Amino acid sequence: MTRRRDWLKSGAALIAAGSTPLGAAAQAAPSSTPAPTSAPAAPPPPTAAPTAPRTWSNWSGLQRCQPAQWLIPASEDELRRAIRQAPGPLRCVGAGHSFTPLVPTQGTLISLDRLSGLIAVDREKRQARVRAGTRIGQLARELDGHGLALLNQPDIDVQTLAGAIATGTHGTGRQLPALHDQVIALRLLTPDGELLDCSAQQQPELFQAAKVSLGSLGVITEMTLQLRPRHMLQRKVWLEPTEKLLARADALSQQHRHFELYLLPFTGYAAAITMDEVPEAAVERAAAADEHVLRDLQRLRDWLGRWPGMRRWVASKLIDPSQTEQSRDWSHRLLSTVRPTRFNETEFHVPREQGLAALKAALARLEQRNEVFFPMEFRWVRGDEAWLSPFHRRDSCSIAVHALAGEAHDYLLGEIAPLLAGFGGRPHWGKLHALGPERLGALYPRLRDFLALREQLDPRRRLLSPAMSQMLLGQA
Numbered sequence: 001m002t003r004r005r006d007w008l009k010s011g012a013a014l015i016a017a018g019s020t021p022l023g024a025a026a027q028a029a030p031s032s033t034p035a036p037t038s039a040p041a042a043p044p045p046p047t048a049a050p051t052a053p054r055t056w057s058n059w060s061g062l063q064r065c066q067p068a069q070w071l072i073p074a075s076e077d078e079l080r081r082a083i084r085q086a087p088g089p090l091r092c093v094g095a096g097h098s099f100t101p102l103v104p105t106q107g108t109l110i111s112l113d114r115l116s117g118l119i120a121v122d123r124e125k126r127q128a129r130v131r132a133g134t135r136i137g138q139l140a141r142e143l144d145g146h147g148l149a150l151l152n153q154p155d156i157d158v159q160t161l162a163g164a165i166a167t168g169t170h171g172t173g174r175q176l177p178a179l180h181d182q183v184i185a186l187r188l189l190t191p192d193g194e195l196l197d198c199s200a201q202q203q204p205e206l207f208q209a210a211k212v213s214l215g216s217l218g219v220i221t222e223m224t225l226q227l228r229p230r231h232m233l234q235r236k237v238w239l240e241p242t243e244k245l246l247a248r249a250d251a252l253s254q255q256h257r258h259f260e261l262y263l264l265p266f267t268g269y270a271a272a273i274t275m276d277e278v279p280e281a282a283v284e285r286a287a288a289a290d291e292h293v294l295r296d297l298q299r300l301r302d303w304l305g306r307w308p309g310m311r312r313w314v315a316s317k318l319i320d321p322s323q324t325e326q327s328r329d330w331s332h333r334l335l336s337t338v339r340p341t342r343f344n345e346t347e348f349h350v351p352r353e354q355g356l357a358a359l360k361a362a363l364a365r366l367e368q369r370n371e372v373f374f375p376m377e378f379r380w381v382r383g384d385e386a387w388l389s390p391f392h393r394r395d396s397c398s399i400a401v402h403a404l405a406g407e408a409h410d411y412l413l414g415e416i417a418p419l420l421a422g423f424g425g426r427p428h429w430g431k432l433h434a435l436g437p438e439r440l441g442a443l444y445p446r447l448r449d450f451l452a453l454r455e456q457l458d459p460r461r462r463l464l465s466p467a468m469s470q471m472l473l474g475q476a
């Protein structure tokens with residue numbers, strides 16, 4: 001049976017009763033960054049010629065820039081010719097879904113929006129050559145038509161392939177690696193216009209460096225992915241008291257192909273999500289309720305934030321743990337969702353053995369801040385070999401903490417990031433952190449090799465914006 005998740009039994013009644021926000025004072029002070037009211041600035045209309053200045057902003061509205069020029073080439077050759085003359089810093093942009101200043105430049109912003117789609121599919125080998133500007137969702141739908149699927153997907157699927165692998169984007173699954181580990185070959189265009197093809201056999205060092213390369217080795221123009229046959233997943237979602245669920249979380253992560261948790265701060269409850277492969281059968285979908293849950297949690301914060309004991313008590317009375325949501329569908333339609341509510345986020349990947357301890361410590365810290373209401377996300381990711389992969393030679397657990405866009409989020413950087421770094425956590429490259437070369441060097445054993453290779457490929461440092469120089473070299 002499928003049901004919509006009305007997690008709070010009397011959410012509507014609570015809303016009606018709450019004409020006076022009891023905990024208004026507990027709300028976060030507004031941050032200096034206004035919440036975006038619409039989609040981030042779209043690139044100018046496609047044109048081969050460099051275009052006039054126009055503002056760019058990321059999905060959450062936190063990062064902005066006004067590049068002198070946008071390059072939106074229609075072919076690899078056009079990009080190759082244009083890149084040599086383009087004013088630096090040269091930065092690539094995908095879908096603009098990173099929170100860190102990876103994209104902003106006052107020089108040239110390069111978008112591969114017109115270099116997207118499948119180039120070739122080999123059904124027998126289960127491989128596909130794909131243009132780097134392809135969005136994950138678009139790719140997944142096209143692959144489905146060929147009887148193929150990605151091994152795993154992140155929480156959303158609007159990112160470009162190149163942008164996603166550039167930051168080590170991942171989904172959840174103890175035995176499943178991040179997306180870049182499915183890449184078996186890629187093509188990189190250096191700032192001098194040289195095209196380099198690499199794979200595990202051809203230039204293997206470049207290959208391991210280029211998979212997660214933050215747009216700082218060159219422009220990735222295409223890649224080949226190893227895939228699996230299309231398959232159906234059964235998803236189950238339920239609520240459970242946090243302590244009880246955490247006690248069996250490790251076992252659940254071993255029993256299910258995909259498993260993740262969302263801890264609901266100040267409620268004593270957590271949501272669990274499992275997904276497992278099942279034989280093909282009729283599609284069965286429950287309506288998504290995540291946005292309703294988020295609104296309910298926000299209302300609880302707004303009214304009772306000043307009284308955390310009362311807030312927890314009310315939540316325990318309103319939350320209905322008897323509800324279970326079941327869905328069955330093709331993998332690409334269940335693995336990723338949509339996130340209409342804008343937020344800012346930090347995420348750290350800690351050694352798997354440290355995962356639950358780090359999660360509990362982060363929850364305890366968050367619950368010292370009455371303004372917090374966003375669920376915390378906890379996932380499992382298998383280790384891999386890419387040099388700057390946050391999962392480099394390390395099976396990991398990922399802990400993500402969010403704050404509503406437009407509300408203060410300084411504690412993500414000031415408190416949560418250092419706490420998770422203290423557990424040996426490596427930052428998600430696309431999510432808020434303030435680590436510089438010294439700390440990053442201690443966490444990423446191949447960073448030095450990466451930087452040496454970077455200097456070879458980009459000796460004039462045309463790919464480094466001030467923010468990238470600061471992060472990677474400690475120099476603005």
Ligand SMILES: Cc1cc2nc3c(=O)[nH]c(=O)nc-3n(C[C@H](O)[C@H](O)[C@H](O)COP(=O)(O)OP(=O)(O)OC[C@H]3O[C@@H](n4cnc5c(N)ncnc54)[C@H](O)[C@@H]3O)c2cc1C
Pocket residue numbers: 059091092093094095096097098099102103112132133153154155156158159160161162163164165166167168169170171213214215216218219220221339428430431
């Ligand atoms: C709502 C939301 C949900 C998210 N969910 C997840 C999740 O489940 N798991 C996860 O791991 N992350 C997640 N993220 C983070 C996101 O996946 C990463 O930040 C990802 O890098 C964004 O991809 P993008 O296409 O938007 O790239 P951008 O953010 O635009 O760029 C990211 C990096 O890629 C580089 N780049 C882009 N194109 C190229 C190219 N052609 N060649 C070389 N470099 C290039 C850019 O220069 C930049 O360094 C989420 C983010 C949001 C906003």
